[in-house]
Amino acid sequence: MDTLEDTFRSLSIARRLQPSEAMYILDLSIASCASGVSDVLAVCCSNHSVHLHSRETLRLVGELQGHTAPVCGVLFSHLSPHLLFTGSADGTMRCWDIRRPGSDASQVFRSDSTHSYCSFDVSCSDRVLCAGTEQVEEDSFLVFWDARMLQDRGETGSEMGRLLGVYSESHSDDITTVKFHPRQADRLASGATDGLVNVFDLSLGGEDDALVTTCNCNSSASSLCWTGKDLDQLLCLTHDEGLNLWDVARPDSDDTLTLLSSADAQPLVQLPNGASLEYFVGGTWLSDEERILLVGGSNHGELHLLDCSGCGLRFIKSLKGGHSATVRCFQWDAIGRSLLTGGEDGQLLQWKAGAEEISVGKKDSLKSISSTQLKTKAHRKQATQKGRSKLT
Structure with a gap:
């Protein structure tokens, strides 16, 4: 049987879905849980909508509308293949039943009216939902809800999630990424543009x-991923292409937590034929092979698959002829043995080993300009130092 790396090395475009309107694809999610696997792929678009596609053919099968500001992400429930969570800068988190596309969200989660969400995640038990806010005056907040306990219905008729509480002291700028542990429901990591990455054990009580x-990642954190054989390592990528890998199994140990650290990880790997690694799309832990897959790219759409370990980065494969602009998101579909990618050209691509391309949508110019002015914020390279000791 071919190894996963053999599969990566033989990836080519299987299906290409062209955008029907000018927009960016910002995030995507596929469902995979103990109770079943959905054949639906959810895609977060820059026009504030969420598109539902066939996981195999990429054809559009539904659309979810309700958010009134940029959507910061999409995530399927861990326990039900039919429930999808979304978060938005409009100050709402929503839970949708994808069996009813076109209907309102089944649950809506809110906190303070000044909160604008820019990241979120759901615990592995599906019980706790956490969102990170943009900075509000001098503070930023981690907001928690119990996704299973409901309050009164809102104006739309959707059920309101029960607010559990707020952490307000751990970050001082936009909380750009939150990530629950894949197996421990009470363990949460958060990263922000203040340069700090915090790990919490929610079972211990209050914030302190x-x-x-x-x-300290010494820059603006862009994404986090739990990795390692026992999922006790934390991968952090930054907005200026820095990379950190920490061992957080024993946080009270005197040993250093740092396994790998680079303020600019681009020179850590040599790409063939003079290709350039201009940014990281993200990283994911491949549990079957116990390794980290990093995906990077160039601004004209070329993708680079990399293996990451405490020893550094190793080149696996470049994917060409697909995207024509910056790639924003990817997912490895372990069941379908395919790589799914989306980006600023509005294209949704499916890559499979040894595939021949099937065009799903219209064959217009691959280069598209978003019709929506995306909200952006310049991220400082120098992190704001807070008045507490930091483990590095």
């Missing part, structure tokens, strides 16, 4: 007691 580790 729950904060068990603070690491």
Whole structure:
């Protein structure tokens, strides 16, 4: 049987879905849980909508509308293949039943009216939903809801999620990424543009007691991923292409947490034929092979697959002829053995080993300009230092 790396090395475009309107694809999610696997792929678009596609053919099968500002992400429930969570800068988190495309969200989650969400995640038990806010005056907040306990219905008739509480002292700028542990429902990591990455044990009580580790990535954190054989390592990528890999299994140990650290990880790998690694799309832990897959790219759409370990980065494969602009998101579909990618050209691509391309949508110019002015914020390279000791 071919190894996963053999599969990566033989990836080519299987299907290409062209945009029907000018927009960016910002995030995507596929469902995979113990209770079943959905044949639906959810895509977050820059026009504030969420598109539902066939996981195999990429054809559009539905659309979810309700958010009134940029959507910061989409995520399927861990326990039900039919439930999809979304978060938005409009100050709402929503849960949708994808069996009813076109209907309103089944649940809506809100906190303070000044909160604008820019990241979120759901615990592996599906019980706790956490969102990170943009900075509000001098503070930024981690907001928690119990996704299973409901309050009164809102004006739209959707059920309102029960607010559990707020953490307000751990970050001082936009909280750009939050990530629950894949197996421990009470363990949460958060990263922000203040350069701090915090690890919490929510079972310990209030914010001060729950904060068990603070690491400094010396830049603006863009994404986090739990990795390692026992999922006790934390991968952090930054907005200026820095990379950190920390061992957070024993946060109270005197040993250093840092396994790999680079303020600019681009020179860590040599790409063939003079290709350039201009940005990271993200990273994911491949549990079957116990390794980290990093996906990087160039601004004209070329993708680079990399293996990441404590020893550095290793080149696997470049994917060409697909995207024509910056790629924003990817997912490895372990069941379908395919790589799914979306980006600023509005294209949704499916890559499979040894595939021949099937065009799903219209064959217009691959280069599209978003019709929506995306909200952006310049990220500082120098992190704001907070008045607490940091473990590095």
